[in-house]
Every structure is written in C-alpha cells, then in structure tokens.
Amino acid sequence: MEYMGIEPGRLHFSWISSAESTKFVDVVNKVTAAVKALGPNNNYLKTMAKVA
Amino acid sequence: MSAYIDKIKEISNRLLKESKVDMVIGFRKGTVPMMNEPCFAKTPQDVDNFVWDSNCGINLANYLTNREEKIGIIAKGCDSRNIVTHIIENKIKRDRLVIIGVPCKAMIDRHKIETMFETEIQDVIEADDKIIVKGDGFEKTLNKSDVLQENCAICIHRNPVKHDEVVGDPVEEQKDVDRYEDVRKIEAMPPEEKWRYFDDLISACIRCYACRNACPLCYCHTCFVDESRPQWVGKSQDPIDTRTFHFLRAYHCSGRCTDCGACERACPMGIKVRRFTKKLEKDCLDLFGWEAGMTLEERPPLDTYRSDDPDEFIK
Ligand code: SF4
Ligand code: SF4
Numbered sequence: 001m002e003y004m005g006i007e008p009g010r011l012h013f014s015w016i017s018s019a020e021s022t023k024f025v026d027v028v029n030k031v032t033a034a035v036k037a038l039g040p041n042n043n044y045l046k047t048m049a050k051v052a
Numbered sequence: 053m054s055a056y057i058d059k060i061k062e063i064s065n066r067l068l069k070e071s072k073v074d075m076v077i078g079f080r081k082g083t084v085p086m087m088n089e090p091c092f093a094k095t096p097q098d099v100d101n102f103v104w105d106s107n108c109g110i111n112l113a114n115y116l117t118n119r120e121e122k123i124g125i126i127a128k129g130c131d132s133r134n135i136v137t138h139i140i141e142n143k144i145k146r147d148r149l150v151i152i153g154v155p156c157k158a159m160i161d162r163h164k165i166e167t168m169f170e171t172e173i174q175d176v177i178e179a180d181d182k183i184i185v186k187g188d189g190f191e192k193t194l195n196k197s198d199v200l201q202e203n204c205a206i207c208i209h210r211n212p213v214k215h216d217e218v219v220g221d222p223v224e225e226q227k228d229v230d231r232y233e234d235v236r237k238i239e240a241m242p243p244e245e246k247w248r249y250f251d252d253l254i255s256a257c258i259r260c261y262a263c264r265n266a267c268p269l270c271y272c273h274t275c276f277v278d279e280s281r282p283q284w285v286g287k288s289q290d291p292i293d294t295r296t297f298h299f300l301r302a303y304h305c306s307g308r309c310t311d312c313g314a315c316e317r318a319c320p321m322g323i324k325v326r327r328f329t330k331k332l333e334k335d336c337l338d339l340f341g342w343e344a345g346m347t348l349e350e351r352p353p354l355d356t357y358r359s360d361d362p363d364e365f366i367k
Pocket of ligand 2: 258262
C-alpha cells in the first residue's frame, strides 16, 4: 500500500487476543493518534460526479 | 525459428497420432501483425497452422484452467512456470498434460513498435535478430534487442522449468540482470509522488479488463470487479475505482505472478500494469526467497506458515 502512495502510518496491523483488552485500548489510541496526525485522507475521495 | 516450427509440428502430430493427447494448444498467425493467437489443434490440418516467432507473448497456461481432456501445450519459460502454478493450485492435473517446452528467445513489444510509426503497420517480418517493419510507403529494419518486451529483456528463466518434450537446445540464461530497477525507483519516491505516479500510470485505463483476462492467474468464476452483491469496488472510471481495481488485481497475483507480461501485452492502452505486480514479485523474493512456478514440491509462501515469516509490520 505504501508503494502506491499511502502515507506510512495510515495503515496499521495488529494481533490482539480477545483477552488482551488493555492492549486493544492502547493500540486503538495509538492508531487514532497516528492517523489524526496525518490529517484527512483526501486521496480516497471520489472526484467524478455521481450520476444517478 | 523455422527449426522450432518444424519440431513443434512434428511433436504435435506424433502426440495426436499416438492419441497421447486430445489436442495441442499452440499459436497460429493472427489477423494483424505482431498478434499471434492461440490455436487448439485436434487434427494434422490444425497443426499445419502452428507458428513460432517473437509474437507468441500470450500465456497459453491461461487456456488450461479446469480442462479435463488430455492436452499438449506449447510452453515458453514463463508459461511453464504458470503451468506449474496451475498444477499447484489444482486447476489442471499434471498427468493430463504433455508440456512441449520452447527455449525462449524473447518476445517483441508490439506497443513499443507501434508507437515508433505514425501510420498503420501492415507487416512485420523476422530475420535472425532483425525485425523488418512494413507499412504504406515505409519499411524499416529494427534490432530485435531494442524492441523486446520489457519483461523479456529482464527475464532470467527463458528455458521451461518443466517439460515432457522440448523443441530445441536450451538457450543461455541471462545473468546479472537488474530485475527491479523500476520498482526501486518508485520505492524511493515520497508518498505524494508515488500517488501521482500511479495516477498518471493508470490515467488512460478504460477498465476493459483485458489485462485480467489475459492472465492465467485470474481464473475465478466471478472476479471481484464483476461482483455486485456485495460490490467490492466501484465500477466507474473514477481514478480511485480504477486504482482499487489495479492494486487488488495485483494483490491477487502475489506469490503467483511469473512476470510473463501477458497482461501488459494485452492492454489496448499500453498501460504498464506490471509496475504493480512486480513490486509484489520483488517482495516475495526479498521476504520469502520465492519465485513463482519453479517447483511442484514446495507450497507458495502465501499458503504456508513458517515461524520465521517476517512480521515486523504487525504491532
Ligand atoms: S499478472 Fe501479468 S505478468 Fe503476472 S502472471 Fe498475470 S499476466 Fe503474467
Ligand atoms: S487492459 Fe489496460 S485499459 Fe484494460 S483494464 Fe487493464 S490496464 Fe485498464
């Protein structure tokens, strides 16, 4: 994904067991902070007008 | 080349006569220059149509999927690797096949040659390492080595990896080729530039799916792009829909693509679609030491688990 231009830090992978609630919270916080820091992903907006 | 053709015909006729196969899949001359087409020969008359030259870039493994008959198939180096991949993926049984190997002397790039001339090319003749291009009021001789398909120029597996028959002596494999110069260049770009690079690359795409159809790996009954319930990807020509198609198509080929170039050859718009698949091919080599279709004994990296699989990206 980074090869085709997604900024590093926008896509995250994690392996969390259903028993690891604290890790889950921690990862979610880190991911949201990292993505917020990058700002909105305008690349993925559709630019062509919608036709009904 | 004519020695290859004689041998192809001789082997095909023998296999058909001895009922070793029900048909032989090979090439015949196309209706326009530089476009040989697949030919399914069941009789000696059909076999007479077989040709071999530098316009046999279509990957014939594409025509094997789920076939039941006994088949003889003409295979270049890359085709043979896709046949191996087909066998591994249970798309064809090894014992239904007689692989007729062709040590490959590289294919020519029809897009490149077409763009060299203003008007229509009417005839392309091959003589050793020269290509003579003829049209209305012009005739030009090109060096074959200057107009090779990009994937052929960097190919390191020209000899078929598996074959039951072979039409000539092995050709010398290219050594010290830098296979991934283009990929490294893209890898080195900052994100915005990468994004723009691929926007430009696919801007001419008309979503005809010829690239997908030409690829032996794309044999799914209903491709994700054709599905509408659920609809995985937008069907418009919005750049983001087109991009989604391209990178998903490439992902589906990871660990399987042999860089045969059939996709790029098929594209009517001359889009370099291998820029997507080559990255994954490079990653498979770097991360798993894997080259697709080289052996029947090993499972591909994407359907095996090894405890030392790289996983630094998982946090
Ligand atoms: S993706 Fe293209 S180069 Fe790769 S196997 Fe398919 S047709 Fe060949
Ligand atoms: S063959 Fe070319 S134009 Fe057609 S979908 Fe593929 S890249 Fe697009």
